[in-house]
Amino acid sequence: MARRRGPGPGRGRAGAAVPDGPAGRVPGERLDVLHARPVRACPAPGRGSAPGRPRIGRPAAEPARRTPATGRGRRARCAPPASGWQADRQHDRAPRRHEAERSGNREAVEQKADVMTDKLTVSVLGTGIMGAAMARNIARAGHAVRAWNRTRDKAEPLAADGAHVAATPAEAVEGADVVLTMLYDGPATLEVMRQAAASLRPGAAWVQSTTAGVEAVGELAAFARERQLVFFDAPVLGTRRPAEAGQLTVLAAGPEEHRSAVVPVLDAVGARTVWTGEDAAAGSATRLKLVANSWVIAATNAAGEVLALAKALGVDPDGFFDLIAGGPLDMGYLRAKAGLVLDGRLSPAQFAVATAAKDARLIVEAGERNGVRLDLAAAGAQRLARAAARGHGDEDMAAAYFASFDEPPAS
Ligand SMILES: NC(=O)c1ccc[n+]([C@@H]2O[C@H](COP(=O)([O-])OP(=O)(O)OC[C@H]3O[C@@H](n4cnc5c(N)ncnc54)[C@H](OP(=O)(O)O)[C@@H]3O)[C@@H](O)[C@H]2O)c1
Known part of the structure; x- marks a missing residue:
């Protein structure tokens, strides 16, 4: 995917350095x-x-x-x-x-x-x-x-x-x-x-x-x-x-x-x-981890779909990033994951598609076992599985982007 030079994902106007993956800190001190x-x-x-x-x-x-x-x-x-x-x-x-x-x-x-x-x-x-x-x-x-x-x-x-x-x-x-x-x-x-x-x-x-x-x-x-x-x-x-x-x-x-x-x-x-x-057997840490990863995976999939839709509609992705820059819709993680796709930096993976697909399945199962519908998580799991089936399993989970296309998109 062609990119124009200047501020963009990963180094946009919204902020200087952005994280390259799930943050090292859990948001929400309380x-x-x-x-x-x-x-x-x-x-x-x-x-x-x-x-x-x-x-x-x-x-x-x-x-x-x-x-x-x-x-x-x-x-x-x-x-x-x-x-x-x-x-x-x-x-x-x-x-x-x-x-x-x-x-x-x-x-x-x-x-x-x-x-x-x-x-x-x-x-x-x-x-x-x-x-x-x-x-x-x-x-x-x-x-x-x-x-x-x-x-x-x-x-x-x-x-x-x-x-x-x-x-x-x-x-x-x-x-x-x-x-x-x-x-x-x-x-x-x-x-x-x-x-x-x-x-x-x-x-x-x-x-x-x-x-x-x-x-x-x-x-x-x-x-x-x-x-x-x-x-x-x-x-x-x-x-x-x-x-x-x-x-x-x-x-x-x-x-x-x-x-x-x-x-x-x-x-x-x-x-x-x-x-x-x-009580470690009760898995309270794992429960919190799954909740956090449901957000991480949803954000990654959303980033991929934003780029896919922009490409399909002929919209320069930088136009979108300029639009949201610095406002409440902006997000370092969105820019980081989109940046990996736009710059072709999907390998080596930070967090591989295949591993994220496994986590997405765990999240969907946890929802089913506990009586809640997680429509986005289910769709996200399918998206990651499809990207893995198309040969992107070892790439960073941002490569779920490719699940949007029946044929590999022209860069
Ligand atoms: N990467 C992240 O950002 C991240 C963040 C937080 C948590 N995690 C979690 O951390 C764990 C490891 O993730 P990772 O990213 O380090 O993945 P990874 O690089 O793919 O490492 C997976 C490890 O599991 C081993 N393995 C897989 N199947 C096995 C089997 N049947 N028997 C023995 N060993 C087996 C692999 O051995 P081989 O080398 O022989 O394949 C490798 O050592 C996962 O549960 C993941 O969800 C990952």
Whole structure:
């Protein structure tokens, strides 16, 4: 598609830099405040971990490094009980560190130092677009990373960052304090975790970041229970670039008493973590993720249809972008996705058509199971499936644009 030079999608008048994918932040601070929970309150003196709960951390024989729940270790890394709105603030790494430095608060500065020296063995299963970037940031934060990917070639570059590239999922999870899964979908995740099962250590934490859908999260949580893993439902918002920059937003649900064991990993991959609940099996984080992705996918499909209609009617797309520039109809995400199509920058994908089609199906199913009609989501899912069937599956989801045409459009 021909473009005239000058302001346009991706660099238009409406704003300088625009995001290249789902934003690293969830819009709507109030929503975060309502859902968020503190990292963990300090246990009362003399109280140990809850009986019958799997312990996160090293086996008992090893020196404890970070076991505040048991009261052992160098120093309990926990927050004093908060009150009022502070008790409901999301875990937000950067501001907390900066606040600590500014205020000179000794406890807070020590807490920051403790986070930075608290090194874990983290197994990353799935090193695609997102998983590779997350593994790299975890390694760069100083943790020992053991990475596995079905197609080994995609994991190999992580060796340069000090990661151990494992030949099997079982090898990857050996000795892991935390297992992070970032695979295509729920069934793939369950299958890979089954392959890893023999080497999974009871008490290890499982940070499940694949966008798996509400039903699948229940199945994965059941597997975690069988294996005595501490399960965290932890999908992410943000795409390739936020992942590479360690600026994702992690939506997380899991038991408060064990959160401190996974916070160093969440801090390494994200700018902030929004805690949505304690019961990971209920999938409250995944529910919020699906709601957010329904908006992301609808916006992407709408961007593609705007361009297709403009082309069909002989309207210069820049005329449309000039029309809405700076007003309430303007949107950085629209410009970013349209820009990928207009500039022919669909590969490498930020978020591939095939993966978005999977998410769109999960959204449609979630609506059906919960008694709401999602007409746009259903149409959007078909559109993405059609684009994938026409050979655009590995391109950025903005390539859903091509689903508008029976024949490939002239550029
Ligand atoms: N990209 C984004 O913007 C974004 C943002 C937020 C969340 N997510 C979610 O994050 C997850 C990963 O997305 P991605 O963009 O990183 O996708 P991706 O690059 O396609 O990676 C998918 C990963 O899953 C693996 N995989 C697929 N099927 C498998 C199977 N049957 N057995 C074992 N491994 C299998 C792939 O292995 P191979 O390399 O061997 O194919 C690859 O490691 C998805 O759930 C996605 O919805 C993506």
